[in-house]
Structures are given as C-alpha cells and as structure tokens.
Amino acid sequence: MAFHFPTEDTIMLGTLILLAAVLLFGGPLAISLWKTRRAGRFSIVWLVFGFIATATLFVVTSIYTDVLWFREFGASGRFWVEFNTKLALFFDTALVFFGLYALNQKLTRSKLLEQDKKISQWLHSLNWVMGFIGFVLATIVSLIVTNWWAEIQLWMHQVPFGVADPIFGKDLAFYIFSMPVLNFFSIFSMITITVLAAVAFITYIVQSVMIDKVYGGWADSRDNKKKELLNSDLNLRGASHLSALGAVFLAVLIWFTWIARYSLLYSTRGAVYGAGYTDVHVILPAYWCLIAAFGFSAAVLVASVFAKSTKLTNRLAIWGAAISVGAWFLGYLIVPALVQYFAVSPNELAKERQYILHDIEYTRKAYGLDKVESSAYPVNMTLNNANATRDKRALENVRLWDWQALAKTNAQLQVFRTYYGFPDVDVDRYEIGGQLRQLMISTRELNIDRLQEQSKTWMNERLVYTHGYGVAANPVNVFTAEGAPDYWIKDIPPQVKYPELAISQPRVYFGEETTNSVVVGTKANEFDHPTESGNAYNHYDGTGGIPLNSLWRKFCFALHVDEAKLLTSNEVTNESRIMFRRDIDSRLKELIPFLQLDGDTYQIIADGQLWYLRDAYVTSEYYPYSSPAEAGFNYIRNSVKAVVNAYTGQVWLYVFDDQDPIIKAYEQIFPGLFVNHAKMPDHLLKHVRYPDDLMSIQAEKYCLYHMDDPGLFYNKEDAWDIAQELRHGTSVKMPPYYVLITLTGGKREEFVLILPFTPHTANPDQPRSNMIGWMAGRSDGEHYGEVVAYTFPKDRQIYGPLQIGMRMNQDDVISKDFTLWNTQGSTVLTGNLLVIPLADQHILYVQPIYLQAKMEGSGSQQRMPELKRVVAAMGDKLAYGTSFEDAMQKLLGSAAYAPVPQAEQTAGAVAAPVPADIKQKALQLLEQYKRSISEGKFAEAGKALDELKALLAAK
Numbered sequence: 012m013a014f015h016f017p018t019e020d021t022i023m024l025g026t027l028i029l030l031a032a033v034l035l036f037g038g039p040l041a042i043s044l045w046k047t048r049r050a051g052r053f054s055i056v057w058l059v060f061g062f063i064a065t066a067t068l069f070v071v072t073s074i075y076t077d078v079l080w081f082r083e084f085g086a087s088g089r090f091w092v093e094f095n096t097k098l099a100l101f102f103d104t105a106l107v108f109f110g111l112y113a114l115n116q117k118l119t120r121s122k123l124l125e126q127d128k129k130i131s132q133w134l135h136s137l138n139w140v141m142g143f144i145g146f147v148l149a150t151i152v153s154l155i156v157t158n159w160w161a162e163i164q165l166w167m168h169q170v171p172f173g174v175a176d177p178i179f180g181k182d183l184a185f186y187i188f189s190m191p192v193l194n195f196f197s198i199f200s201m202i203t204i205t206v207l208a209a210v211a212f213i214t215y216i217v218q219s220v221m222i223d224k225v226y227g228g229w230a231d232s233r234d235n236k237k238k239e240l241l242n243s244d245l246n247l248r249g250a251s252h253l254s255a256l257g258a259v260f261l262a263v264l265i266w267f268t269w270i271a272r273y274s275l276l277y278s279t280r281g282a283v284y285g286a287g288y289t290d291v292h293v294i295l296p297a298y299w300c301l302i303a304a305f306g307f308s309a310a311v312l313v314a315s316v317f318a319k320s321t322k323l324t325n326r327l328a329i330w331g332a333a334i335s336v337g338a339w340f341l342g343y344l345i346v347p348a349l350v351q352y353f354a355v356s357p358n359e360l361a362k363e364r365q366y367i368l369h370d371i372e373y374t375r376k377a378y379g380l381d382k383v384e385s386s387a388y389p390v391n392m393t394l395n396n397a398n399a400t401r402d403k404r405a406l407e408n409v410r411l412w413d414w415q416a417l418a419k420t421n422a423q424l425q426v427f428r429t430y431y432g433f434p435d436v437d438v439d440r441y442e443i444g445g446q447l448r449q450l451m452i453s454t455r456e457l458n459i460d461r462l463q464e465q466s467k468t469w470m471n472e473r474l475v476y477t478h479g480y481g482v483a484a485n486p487v488n489v490f491t492a493e494g495a496p497d498y499w500i501k502d503i504p505p506q507v508k509y510p511e512l513a514i515s516q517p518r519v520y521f522g523e524e525t526t527n528s529v530v531v532g533t534k535a536n537e538f539d540h541p542t543e544s545g546n547a548y549n550h551y552d553g554t555g556g557i558p559l560n561s562l563w564r565k566f567c568f569a570l571h572v573d574e575a576k577l578l579t580s581n582e583v584t585n586e587s588r589i590m591f592r593r594d595i596d597s598r599l600k601e602l603i604p605f606l607q608l609d610g611d612t613y614q615i616i617a618d619g620q621l622w623y624l625r626d627a628y629v630t631s632e633y634y635p636y637s638s639p640a641e642a643g644f645n646y647i648r649n650s651v652k653a654v655v656n657a658y659t660g661q662v663w664l665y666v667f668d669d670q671d672p673i674i675k676a677y678e679q680i681f682p683g684l685f686v687n688h689a690k691m692p693d694h695l696l697k698h699v700r701y702p703d704d705l706m707s708i709q710a711e712k713y714c715l716y717h718m719d720d721p722g723l724f725y726n727k728e729d730a731w732d733i734a735q736e737l738r739h740g741t742s743v744k745m746p747p748y749y750v751l752i753t754l755t756g757g758k759r760e761e762f763v764l765i766l767p768f769t770p771h772t773a774n775p776d777q778p779r780s781n782m783i784g785w786m787a788g789r790s791d792g793e794h795y796g797e798v799v800a801y802t803f804p805k806d807r808q809i810y811g812p813l814q815i816g817m818r819m820n821q822d823d824v825i826s827k828d829f830t831l832w833n834t835q836g837s838t839v840l841t842g843n844l845l846v847i848p849l850a851d852q853h854i855l856y857v858q859p860i861y862l863q864a865k866m867e868g869s870g871s872q873q874r875m876p877e878l879k880r881v882v883a884a885m886g887d888k889l890a891y892g893t894s895f896e897d898a899m900q901k902l903l904g905s906a907a908y909a910p911v912p913q914a915e916q917t918a919g920a921v922a923a924p925v926p927a928d929i930k931q932k933a934l935q936l937l938e939q940y941k942r943s944i945s946e947g948k949f950a951e952a953g954k955a956l957d958e959l960k961a962l963l964a965a966k
Contacts, residue, residue, distance in 0.1 A: 072567040079557045079564070080592065084662050086602065089681050096164060097157040104153040108203065112145040115207045118252050119214045121245055133221045141214060148206065159195060161605040166192045168679040170672040174376065176276060176635045177369050178286055184672060186633045187646070190273060197267040201260060208256045215249040251316045258312035261305045261335065268305065272298050276635035280351065281363055282725060283370035284645075285636035288362040289351045297342035304338035360725050367721040369636045377637035377646040378712050379798070385717070386755065388784065388801035390809055391852040392886045402849040404760045408449045408751040410438065410487035411859045411895055412496065413842030416876040417485075419863075420496060421453050423875040425483040427503060428541055430461040430476065433483065434523040437613035438749045439698055440762040443509050447760055449487040449751050450499065454614045454621065454657070455479050456522040469576050472527060474535040474583075477551070477590075479519035481505040481540075482614070482621065484512065488895060493933065494861075494877030500616075503540040515619035520555060521593045521660040522623070523612055528572050528591035531556060533582040555659035556588030590660065595623050599653050602662060603627060605677070606651060607644075609704045614657070617694040621657035624695075626702035627664075629673040638716075640708050649705050649796075650674040651685065654695060665691045667699075667796070699795060701764045701788030706747040707733075710766045710786050713800060730771035734782060736844045737816030745812060747788075748843065753850040754787065754799065764788040767846045769811045782811040785848060801848070812844045815856045815884050825882070825891055832879075838863045840876055856884040857895070933962055 074094070081090035120134070169188035175181060222245070275294060281287020286295075311330055355362045375381040414436040421433045433453035440447050456479035459472045480503050485496035499508040505517050518539070519525065531537065531551035539549035559565050559577075569577040572591045577583060592598045595612045609626035616622075626649055632639070634646035650668040655661070666674055667688045678685050688696075714731040718724045735742045747766045753759060765787045770779040784802040789795060803809050810818075819825055829839050842859040849855055861876035883890050883898035892898030939955040 069570070072570050076567050076571050080601075083555075083557055083660070084602065086681075086684055089602065089684050092164070092681060093160055096160040100157045100160060100163065101153040104156045105149045108152050109145055109149040111203070111207065112149065112210070115211055115256075116141055116145070116214065119211050119218070119248070121218070121248055130221055133224075134218075137214070137217060137221075141210070144210070148210075152203070156199070159192070162191050162195070164680045165673070165676050168676045170675040170679075172672050176373075178276060178291065178635075179273065181273075183635065186273065186276070186635050187631050187673065188676070190270070190633045193270050194274075197263065197270055200263045201267065204256060204260045204263060208253060208260070211252055211256065212249075215245060215252075218245055254312045254315040257332070258309045258316070261309035261312065264335075265302050265305045265309070268298055268301050277633070280347070281355075281366060282359055283363065283367050284638040285366060285370050285373070287366045288355050289347050291366075293347045293350045294343070297346065300342050301338055304342075305335055308332065308335040360722065363725070364721045367724055370638065371716060371719060371721075371724060373634065373636035374638045374645075374712065374716050377634040378640075378709050378716075379648065380709060380713055380716055383709075383713065383717075383786075383798045383800050385800050385802065388755065388803055388848070388852055390803055390807060390854055402753070402851065402853070404446070405750070405752045405847065405849055406855075406899070408447075408487060408760070409847060409855075409857050409895060410449060410451075410748070410750070410845060411490070411842070411857070411878065411881060412451055412485070412487050413840075413859060413861070414438075414451065416840060416842060416859075416861050417451055417496065418453070420875050421483050424495060425453075425455065425498070425501060429463075430457055430459065431455050431479065432458050432461065432524065435612070435614075437611070438487065439613065439615055439700070440751060441511060441616075442697075443511050447751055447762070449749070449762075450484050451487055451496075452482055452484045452500075452614055452616070454482050454519055454522055455503075456519055456524050458524055459527050469574065470535065470580075470582070473530050473576075474533050474580075475538050477520065477529040477531055477537045478539075479522060479525065481514065481517040481519075482616065484616070490878050490894075494879070495875075512616055513619055514616060514621065516658050517621065518549070519621060519657045520551070520553075520590060521595065521598070521655060521657050523595055525593045526597075528589060528593070530559070530577070530583055530587050530589050532584070532587045533580075534584060535582045551588070553659045555656075555661065556590040558585075559583060559587045559589055560585045593660065595625060595655055598655065598660070598662065599625060599627070603651070603653070603664065607647075609702050611703060613700075615695075615698040617698060618692070622695065622698075623655040623657060624698065624700075625653045625655070626705070627651040627653055628705070629671060629677075631673065638712070640711070642708075647705065647708060648673070649702055652688070652691075652699055654691075663691075697791075700749065700762060700790040701796065701798075703747040703764060706764050706766060706786070706788050709798065710747070710768075713786065714768065714771065717800065727771065727773075731768040731783065732771050734767035734769045734812050734846070735780070736812040737820070738841070742813055745843075748845065749790075750845070750847060752848060754789075754848075755801070755850070755852065757850070761789060761791040761794070763790065765846070765848070767812060769813075780811040780813040782809045782846070782854070785846065787848075809854060810856070810884070812846055812856065815889070816844055816858075818884070818889055819858065819882050822889065822891065825880075828880070832862055836865050838865055853885060856882075857898075858882045936962065 078087065078090055081087050116138075166188050169184045172183035172187070174183050176183065176186065272295060275286040275290045277284070278286050278290045278294075280289060280294075311334070315326075372381075418433060418436050421436070426432065432455075434456055436451055436453050438449060438451055440449055442448075457476055459467070459476055462471065462476065482500055482505070483496075483498060484500040485498045489497040491497055498506075500506070500512055500514070505514050507513050520529075520531075536548035537550060539547040541547075557564070557568075559568065562578075565578050565583070568589050568591075569575050572589065577589075592601055596608070599608055606627040607630050609628070612623050612625045614621060614623050629646075629648050629650045630642075630644035631646040632644050637645035639645040640647070648668050648671040650666060650671045651674065652665045652667055654663045654665065664685045665688045666678070666685045668674065669687060674685070691699075710733055714733065715724070715727070717731070718729055723729055734745050736745050737743075745767065747764050749762060749764050751760050751762055754761065754763065765785055767782050767785045769781060770783055772779050782803065783805075784800060787799045787801070789797045789799070832839050840861040840863055842861065844856060844858040847855040847857060858881070859878055860880040860882065862879045863874045863876045865874075879893075881892055881895045881898045883892070883895070883902045885902055888902055890898045890901035892901055936955050936958050
C-alpha cells in the first residue's frame with residue numbers, strides 16, 4: 012500500500028480551510044438567529060462552533076507535531092501507516108455500525124405509530140435522541156477498533172512459520188496472526204448485536220410508554236381500541252424484531268464456536284497447557300454439536316419472525332434459546348467433566364502422554380529452548396596453583412562492586428552539583444590494552460526537579476539547563492585505599508585513564524531520567540558544566556531536535572509541548588530546535604509501541620560518543636501448546652536491539668533475529684524502519700549483550716522443560732528452581748548477572764550472562780538448596796545469542812548460593828564482626844553472592860561486604876558504602892579476608908594464589924596498607940570534601956580534594 016504524506020504547507024492549509032469552513036457556515040447561521048432574536052440559540056450555536064474550531068485546531072496541530080517528531084528519525088512512514096490504518100478503521104467501523112444502528116432503529120418504527128398524528132410528534136423527538144445515541148455509540152465503538160491497528164496490519168502481512176500444529180495441521184501463522192483478529196471481531200460482533208438488541212428493546216419500551224401517555228387518559232372507546240391496536244402491533248413487531256436479532260446473534264455464535272475449536276490448543280483443562288485427551292476426544296466433537304444446535308436454534312428464531320401471533324413468536328424464541336443453552340451446558344460442561352473425572356484422571360499419564368510431548372516440543376520452540384545446548388559439567392574439587400593460573404583473567408574480573416553500593420558511592424564522589432544524578436549502573440566489557448575488562452558505567456544526567464526552587468524558571472528549565480555531562484566508570488573489582496572506586500573515567504570535564512575510553516562528545520541530551528522538553532540553539536547560553544571558577548557554557552551544534560523555523564511550528568509546539576513563552580521569548584530564533592520525549596523509555600515506546608521493551612537500558616562508550624542500548628522483544632499469546640510466562644505471553648524473541656545516541660537522540664533499530672516471522676511481518680508493514688544487524692557498526696556490535704529479562708524467562712521455563720521424557724515431566728521428578736540467595740536475612744531468587752569467564756572448551760574469556768539452578772522444592776519446609784547446574788547466555792562475536800545449560804553430576808553434592816550464605820552467617824568470625832560493626836554506628840551491607848564457573852570446572856563463590864555509616868536526618872542521604880571484607884568459597888572451604896586477594900590466598904593458600912604485581916595491577920585488589928597517620932588525615936580530608944559538596948561550597952570541596960590527591964601521591 013502506498014501512502015502519500017502531506018507536506019507541512021498542506022497540513023497548515025488544511026487547518027485554515029477547516030477553520031474557515033466553521034466560520035463560513037457557522038457565522039451566517041448565528042447572525043440569522045440573532046436577527047430573529049433567538050439569543051439563546053445564538054449563544055449555543057457559537058459555543059458549538061467554537062468547540063468544533065478549537066477541537067479541530069488542537070487535533071490537527073497535535074498530528075502535525077507528531078509528524079515532525081517521527082520525521083526526526085526518518086520514520087515518517089511509521090507514523091502514517093498507523094495514522095492511515097486508524098483513520099480507515101475508524102470511518103469504516105463508524106459507517107458499518109451506524110448503518111446497522113440506523114437499520115435497527117428503522118425496524119422499530121411502526122407505520123401505525125408514524126401515521127398517528129398524536130404520537131408522530133413524540134416519535135420525531137425520539138428519533139433525534141436515538142440518533143444522537145447512535146452517533147455516540149458509533150464513535151466509541153470505532154475508537155475501540157482503532158486500538159487494534161497493529162494486530163490488523165500483522166494479519167494483513169502475515170508470514171508463514173513453516174511449522175504446523177499437531178491437531179489441525181495449520182501453519183502457526185494462522186494462530187499468531189489470524190486468531191487474535193478473528194477472536195476480537197467475533198466477540199465484538201456479539202457485543203454489537205447485544206447492544207443493538209438492548210437499544211431496540213428500550214425503543215419499544217419508550218414507544219409503549221408514549222402510547223399509554225397519549226391514549227391512557229381518554230375515556231372514549233375509540234381511543235381505547237386505538238390504544239389496543241397500537242400496542243398489539245408494537246408487541247408483534249418487537250417480538251419479531253428481537254427474534255431476528257437473536258437469530259443473527261446465533262449465527263455469529265456459530266462463527267465464534269468454529270473459531271473456538273482452535274482455542275483448544277490453549278486449554279488449561281488437562282495435565283499440561285494445550286489440548287489434552289478430553290479436549291480432543293470430547294470437547295472438539297461437542298463443538299460440532301453446538302454448531303448444529305445453534306444453527307437449529309437460529310432457524311427456529313427465523314421461523315418465529317414470520318409467525319403472526321405474538322404468543323407463538325415468544326414460544327418459538329424460548330425454545331430456540333433453550334436448545335442452545337441446553338446443548339452448551341451438556342456438551343461443554345457436563346460430559347467433559349464426567350469423562351475427565353472417570354476416564355482420564357485414573358489413567359492420566361497414559362491418556363495424556365502424546366499431549367505432554369506436544370507441550371514440551373512447542374513450549375521449547377516458543378521460548379527458543381530447542382536451541383539450548385546441554386552440556387555436562389563435572390565439577391573439579393581439587394584446589395591448586397594451576398587452577399588459579401588458568402583462570403587468571405576470570406579472577407581479575409570478579410565483580411566486587413555491588414551496583415547498589417556503587418550507586419550510593421557515585422552519588423557522593425561524582426555528582427558535584429545537586430541537579431546531577433546517576434539513574435543507573437550498568438556492567439559492560441571493554442577491550443583495554445588488548446584485554447577484555449568488565450567496567451561499571453553510570454551516566455551523569457541533569458534533572459531539573461533537583462534545581463533550587465528559585466532557579467525553576469521557564470528560561471532555566473527550557474533554555475539553560477538542557478543536558479547532563481559525562482559518565483563515571485570503574486573496573487568491577489578495583490578499590491582505593493579508602494574503599495572507593497578506582498575511577499577510569501571521572502570528574503567534569505571527563506578525566507579518562509585509558510585511550511580506549513576516550514569521550515569526544517560527553518554531553519547528554521537524551522537519557523533515562525531526562526524527561527523535560529528543552530529548546531537548544533537559542534540566544535541563551537546553555538549551562539555546560541561547573542568549573543573551579545564558575546560555570547562553562549555551550550551552544551548545541553548537533554542535529555537532534557526539531558527546527559523551530561516558522562511561527563506556525565512555534566505555535567504548534569507551544570500548544571502541545573511547551574508554554575506560550577515559546578512564542579513570546581526573544582531568546583528563541585528560527586535556528587532554534589525543540590527536543591521532547593527525551594527519556595529513552597518514552598522515546599522507544601512512541602516509536603515501537605508494538606514491541607515489548609526490556610526492563611534495562613544500558614549505556615556504552617563507543618567511537619568517542621555516549622550511546623544507550625535497549626533490547627526489544629516480539630511476543631504473542633497465541634503460540635499453540637506453549638505454556639505462558641508470568642507476563643501472559645507464550646512466545647518471545649529478542650528480535651530487535653534499539654540504539655539511541657545521547658547527544659542527537661537519533662534511534663536505530665537493528666534486527667538480530669531475522670528468522671522470526673513476526674519481525675518479518677513488521678518489516679513489511681514498516682519498510683525502512685528496521686535495519687539488519689549486519690549493518691550495525693563494529694564499535695556498537697561489540698557491546699551487544701544477551702538480555703537479562705530474556706534469560707530470566709527462559710531459565711524459568713527451562714527448569715521444567717529441560718525434561719523430554721513424558722513420565723519424568725508429568726511427575727516433575729527432575730524439576731529445577733532458579734537458585735536463591737540471602738538478602739538482608741531473607742531468601743530471594745537470584746537475578747541473572749554478567750561475568751567475564753572462559754566457558755568449557757572456549758579459547759578465551761567472553762562476556763556471559765549466567766544463572767544457577769537448584770532442585771525444585773515441593774515442600775517449603777524441606778528445601779533442597781544444593782546447586783545442580785547453571786545456564787549461560789553468550790554475548791560475543793559469532794556466538795552471540797547461544798545458550799548453554801551445564802548440569803552437574805547427580806551423585807555429587809555441590810553447595811548452592813543459599814547454602815553458602817547460611818554457612819557465612821554461621822561462621823563464628825564473620826558473625827562476630829557483623830555484630831560488632833552493627834553496634835558501632837555502622838550498617839553492614841552485603842553485595843550479591845556471585846557464583847563464578849571457572850575454566851577448569853571449579854565453582855567459586857564470592858560475596859563482598861560493605862560498611863555504611865549510620866547518619867540521621869538529611870545526612871542519611873550522604874552515606875557512602877566502603878568495602879570492608881570479601882568472602883570466597885570453593886568446595887567445602889570458606890575464606891574471609893580484607894580483600895579479594897586476601898580471601899583467595901586464605902582459600903587456596905598463599906603459595907597457590909599470588910595477586911598481580913603492582914606494576915600489572917589493573918584489576919587486582921585493594922591497594923597496599925596505608926600508614927595510620929596518613930589514613931587518618933586522608934579520611935578527614937574526604938569528610939571535609941563530602942561536607943563541602945553537600946553544603947554547596949564547591950571551591951572548598953575542590954581545595955580538600957586537591958590536598959587529598961597530594962597526600963595520596965606523596966604516600
């Protein structure tokens with residue numbers, strides 16, 4: 012279908028023509044009413060036309076601003092496909108519904124009533140009222156249908172799956188693309204007929220009341236006869252009319268029942284999800300019986316329409332309805348329940364075996380579990396020097412920084428001004444000096460809600476405070492002597508430790524918490540960043556935003572995005588650009604509302620710029636025989652990765668699963684919107700990662716669907732659970748986490764998302780917390796998207812994360828330290844317990860422990876966690892040290908584990924001990940720095956920081 016996009020001039024001209032039409036036709040009518048001294052009607056007419064003019068202006072300008080926003084991405088086609096589809100659906104539905112409504116109302120009109128002079132004037136008023144009701148109903152109904160624009164487009168552009176269902180033999184495209192639309196319109200049709208019947212019934216009641224009102228008070232026998240004649244005609248017409256509507260309803264019900272046969276593939280009646288023994292052998296034949304019963308009932312109702320007696324009509328209608336209800340009650344409820352109870356339940360495994368196999372096969376396909384590689388993992392329990400040497404890189408990249416602790420620390424050390432903030436902390440890998448390193452990155456965004464109240468002016472919020480600045484980045488396991496991060500990127504302007512992390516454009520105009528609209532390229536100086544002597548300013552020179560190069564544009568955006576000040580401000584010129592929908596979430600939801608977004612937006616540094624990556628999924632609730640996830644869908648593919656530039660706001664949508672039929676359909680619907688992943692630049696491609704939401708969903712399903720034997724599956728003999736860990740004294744499900752390890756058989760370390768498994772616990776009072784395997788999602792190079800499930804030997808007892816946490820709490824030394832610290836004005840914080848699979852098939856457990864000072868009042872927001880201890884465990888041995896190296900030396904023996912020499916220590920550990928006097932002085936300077944920052948005394952803070960740096964350098 013070809014769409015011709017209206018130009019800006021066309022839209023503006025169309026708006027003026029519509030407004031002129033309102034004035035042209037409304038003006039003379041209003042003047043005419045005024046001349047005839049009908050002042051009340053004159054006011055009403057002007058109010059109505061004023062409302063129409065305002066609504067027209069608002070709608071057209073709203074469409075226009077959206078057109079410009081989509082044009083910013085070169086995605087005008089995406090907007091017009093949705094707009095034109097909704098427009099066509101709205102008017103088509105409105106015409107059909109109002110046509111049926113008008114026909115329905117015409118059938119309620121009796122010629123005898125229309126010819127009666129006493130009643131005809133009442134009927135005229137009733138016609139206007141019912142016509143208005145029809146108009147309102149048609150509008151509401153049409154708006155509801157327009158919400159299905161995406162599903163209807165998918166139905167029109169469906170792509171075959173190449174897989175057939177096991178019961179009806181239909182390609183899965185029928186279920187994914189056609190079933191949602193067929194279900195919607197069948198239910199919608201039944202509701203429509205019900206509404207028409209209700210309106211018709213009300214109309215007959217009102218007409219009956221009219222007859223009683225006009226003729227009820229007359230004593231003349233001729234009037235009584237007239238009343239009886241009118242009522243008799245009205246009753247017969249009403250009974251016949253409603254019977255006809257009942258027959259139409261049953262015809263639609265036949266269609267619905269025919270479609271419902273395919274819905275058996277989503278049945279929850281049997282042992283598994285999908286059609287079971289009772290569904291196939293009882294319910295499916297019963298549907299054909301229901302179709303026959305509904306057809307017979309419809310024929311009876313049609314016969315009743317032509318009956319000349321109201322009593323006969325009513326009797327036939329009752330019989331028709333009774334046959335339908337009886338057939339449904341018997342065929343859909345009674346017989347299936349009896350068969351299930353007496354025939355299936357006593358022999359359930361034998362009866363349901365083939366349907367269990369269907370459930371296993373199709374659930375695996377729906378979640379991509381059929382491509383999971385299963386591998387044995389014979390855990391190595393021997394600890395020696397060779398183990399540590401082979402896993403040197405993995406051990407150097409163990410994430411000791413917990414993201415919550417780091418977020419609090421960043422807020423203390425890298426915010427600098429109250430209006431800056433770090434919305435999130437993300438883990439990614441970078442190649443530094445030829446070696447992969449795990450870094451934790453946070454983007455410094457500007458949030459105008461944090462401005463001082465006196466600074467919250469329109470000019471400051473829209474023209475001056477427009478962007479954040481730079482990032483804070485640190486390796487995952489390096490700490491300074493004070494337990495702070497060893498920042499590889501820090502401060503404003505960014506100080507970068509390695510050239511691979513260089514940032515040529517640190518300004519952040521689009522982000523995770525950057526929600527307000529701004530105008531750039533104005534006469535006003537944009538605040539860039541604080542300096543030692545004051546502030547630095549900047550003028551935006553990028554391509555982001557929409558040019559405000561005409562009065563018409565300024566008017567439209569003043570109406571919909573900003574305030575009237577946009578029109579009156581002398582700072583805004585024709586070279587200015589407006590930016591709105593600047594947060595990543597709303598930006599992507601507006602652009603691709605038909606895709607599900609991953610819960611985490613992660614930021615990266617690439618090609619000297621700052622970028623955001625967000626995974627997007629295609630999902631469906633209509634995959635046959637696939638057990639639904641908690642979110643309700645039963646099919647998912649990570650087909651798209653969205654990339655957003657933090658400076659320009661430009662969005663790219665890269666397709667990573669070009670075999671998925673749903674994304675293929677979307678590519679047909681929106682040509683040019685998506686780009687194949689082969690065209691993604693290398694500097695972005697090396698930062699894509701396996702998404703954690705997808706891993707969580709797949710792991711949850713794999714806990715049960717790794718079994719392929721129907722007997723084992725039915726009895727859940729080898730069911731798993733996602734491992735749990737202790738958090739604040741409570742056991743919680745572990746989230747997936749990224750590690751840099753070498754997989755079994757791998758040649759080098761790679762960035763992997765992992766999640767451990769434990770046996771399923773049927774009895775909560777007797778939990779089984781030992782670890783039995785783990786799942787890995789690969790992210791690098793040609794292996795991207797591959798998933799491997801490793802299983803431990805069944806005759807080996809391997810500690811699970813929860814057991815390690817309990818062992819740690821029961822350790823006398825650890826427990827004593829925790830108690831002491833908690834009574835000395837500090838709070839003990841534990842990071843996530845990490846299970847690290849090593850290349851030689853060892854399992855290492857690591858958990859960092861932090862101390863955070865307790866402070867009351869406003870100071871509670873100024874607390875900074877400090878790494879205090881690290882717990883490491885392997886096999887039956889658990890070690891507790893002041894650093895990761897210390898813990899590993901205690902775990903393996905000092906000779907078996909030697910930390911990286913200082914000259915090579917890029918990911919090693921806590922620095923060497925600091926003399927007590929220097930440490931005390933450093934702590935004082937650090938406290939002075941934090942206090943000055945919190946009080947807004949930035950010059951004093953800078954002085955304290957310089958002294959601290961000099962002290963540490965001298966040390």
